[in-house]
Amino acid sequence: xxxxxxxxxxxxxxxxxxxxxxxxxxxxxxxxxxxxxxxxxxxxxxxxxxxxxxxxxxxxxxxxxxxxxxxxxxxxxxxxxxxxxxxxxxxxxxxxxxxxxxxxxxxxxxxxx
Amino acid sequence: xxxxxxxxxxxxxxxxxxxxxxxxxxxxxxxxxxxxxxxxxxxxxxxxxxxxxxxxxxxxxxxxxxxxxxxxxxxxxxxxxxxxxxxxxxxxxxxxxxxxxxxxxxxxxxxxxxxxxxxxx
Numbered sequence: 001x002x003x004x005x006x007x008x009x010x011x012x013x014x015x016x017x018x019x020x021x022x023x024x025x026x027x028x029x030x031x032x033x034x035x036x037x038x039x040x041x042x043x044x045x046x047x048x049x050x051x052x053x054x055x056x057x058x059x060x061x062x063x064x065x066x067x068x069x070x071x072x073x074x075x076x077x078x079x080x081x082x083x084x085x086x087x088x089x090x091x092x093x094x095x096x097x098x099x100x101x102x103x104x105x106x107x108x109x110x111x112x113x
Numbered sequence: 114x115x116x117x118x119x120x121x122x123x124x125x126x127x128x129x130x131x132x133x134x135x136x137x138x139x140x141x142x143x144x145x146x147x148x149x150x151x152x153x154x155x156x157x158x159x160x161x162x163x164x165x166x167x168x169x170x171x172x173x174x175x176x177x178x179x180x181x182x183x184x185x186x187x188x189x190x191x192x193x194x195x196x197x198x199x200x201x202x203x204x205x206x207x208x209x210x211x212x213x214x215x216x217x218x219x220x221x222x223x224x225x226x227x228x229x230x231x232x233x234x
Contacts, residue, residue: 055213
């Protein structure tokens, strides 16, 4: 099984500042045949289902603000919020879909400082 | 509008059986894999398994293999998650979610609102 480990577990950032969340997989999620990283990022607000923000490690979903960006390859990935807004308070999860034994990171709780 | 509508909250006793549902609409139901995700109270997301409604091909997480059954009824565009004997530790919110595209390995772009299952004596 691929284990996904996020850091930090929680994060407090001032409004307008940058927030960075890391995700590390226990094995590479990069398919050499198509050069794609099978890695997604989700945002979950209280009382709501998760929302897909980024797929393929760096492809932002339609309607997701451009302050959200994903980067990384292989085993190390980052979700960056360039200028934190109040509505970005949530728990963020990474997920690998490299094989059908999908797995999520433990989540990172993002708060306002 | 593409959506997944889940059945309502359930309160059950240990040892009872349960089947919850997830109805897809607004898209070609048989072309997209649908998965189930568990979220225990105050905890993170756990992937349980996935099904391809066209032929009911199913994959399970080892953590849930043998504990639950995932099935689909194409005629009513509905996917199910069922337990034969519930335990208190099954108390959780259960989400169904659809693949972003029709491919085999993909992220989940459409999520149901969740079904809260409470198991208590």
